[in-house]
Amino acid sequence: xxxxxxxxxxxxxxxxxxxxxxxxxxxxxxxxxxxxxxxxxxxxxxxxxxxxxxxxxxxxxxxxxxxxxxxxxxxxxxxxxxxxxxxxxxxxxxxxxxxxxxxxxxxxxxxxx
Amino acid sequence: xxxxxxxxxxxxxxxxxxxxxxxxxxxxxxxxxxxxxxxxxxxxxxxxxxxxxxxxxxxxxxxxxxxxxxxxxxxxxxxxxxxxxxxxxxxxxxxxxxxxxxxxxxxxxxxx
Numbered sequence: 001x002x003x004x005x006x007x008x009x010x011x012x013x014x015x016x017x018x019x020x021x022x023x024x025x026x027x028x029x030x031x032x033x034x035x036x037x038x039x040x041x042x043x044x045x046x047x048x049x050x051x052x053x054x055x056x057x058x059x060x061x062x063x064x065x066x067x068x069x070x071x072x073x074x075x076x077x078x079x080x081x082x083x084x085x086x087x088x089x090x091x092x093x094x095x096x097x098x099x100x101x102x103x104x105x106x107x108x109x110x111x112x113x
Numbered sequence: 114x115x116x117x118x119x120x121x122x123x124x125x126x127x128x129x130x131x132x133x134x135x136x137x138x139x140x141x142x143x144x145x146x147x148x149x150x151x152x153x154x155x156x157x158x159x160x161x162x163x164x165x166x167x168x169x170x171x172x173x174x175x176x177x178x179x180x181x182x183x184x185x186x187x188x189x190x191x192x193x194x195x196x197x198x199x200x201x202x203x204x205x206x207x208x209x210x211x212x213x214x215x216x217x218x219x220x221x222x223x224x225x
Contacts, residue, residue: 006155032212043203043216044156089155098212099144099163100171105155 002027002094006104013080015113023090023104024072032093033073035064038106039086047088048075080111115140117217119204125223126194134189134220136204143209145187146171147179149200150219156203162187163209194224 003026013019025033031052036044050057050064050073057064061080066073077084087106094100117138126132136145146161148171158171162181176198178190187206191198204217 009153034212034214043218045216046213049212093212097163099146099161099169101146101158101214102172103148103155103157105153 002092002100002102004090004092004102004104006090006107008107009105010108010110012110012112015080015082015111017080019075019077019080019084019109019111021075021088021090021107021109022072023074023092024070025092025102026071027092027094028068028071030071030092030094032098033064033066034091034101035075036089036091036103037086038089044089077109080109082111082113085109085111115215117204117206117215119202119217119220121220122218123221125225127225128195129193132191132194132222134191134202134204134222136187136189136217137185138204138206138215139185140206140208140215141184142206142215143184145181145204145206146214147177147187147189148203148205149173149198150203151200159189159202194222196224198222199224 005024034049037047038044061078063076090104120135143164147159148156157173160179162168202220205214207214
């Protein structure tokens with residue numbers, strides 16, 4: 001069935017370094033790829049998303065890249081700060097109606113100062 | 114304030130005792146969905162609803178029921194809860210034609 005693989009499961013960086021989280025998806029027809037950030041004890045919140053007709057999207061220190069041929073997309077966080085510490089989830093939509101949103105298993109990012 | 118609300122936020126119950134977790138949104142969203150979140154497994158979709166009286170199964174629907182009698186409400190029903198349904202549950206909603214989902218605050222359920 002449809003699947004989203006996310007790596008790494010944990011990532012530790014020093015403040016100011018960059019962090020990269022990678023996801024691969026199984027269905028080449030997928031057309032929407034959001035990234036969610038979940039702080040401890042809180043709800044997931046959308047931080048950036050990308051559609052299949054775009055290769056890259058940036059929002060300040062956060063960027064997402066999409067390689068449709070290889071079926072993978074990545075989250076890039078530059079100049080990391082302690083408040084970036086959280087669990088990050090990638091996801092992909094697997095059907096035309098947009099009802100099947102499949103999540104990766106998450107990456108716990110720790111930024112130490 | 115535009116929001117998705119869930120009640121209760123925390124619940125401890127015993128095996129077999131029927132319970133309902135309510136979800137309500139005030140954004141006039143057509144689409145609503147329930148997820149469960151377990152350590153190491155991410156978020157998995159339980160049920161979703163495209164509009165009033167239209168519901169369908171997600172990835173892990175066994176042991177759950179839902180209903181969508183009104184646009185704003187999408188309750189999750191556990192007729193006979195079991196310990197393997199101990200989890201953190203999130204309700205989410207979005208506008209038809211818009212992919213961004215808005216999540217509720219979560220309900221932490223423990224079934225003893």
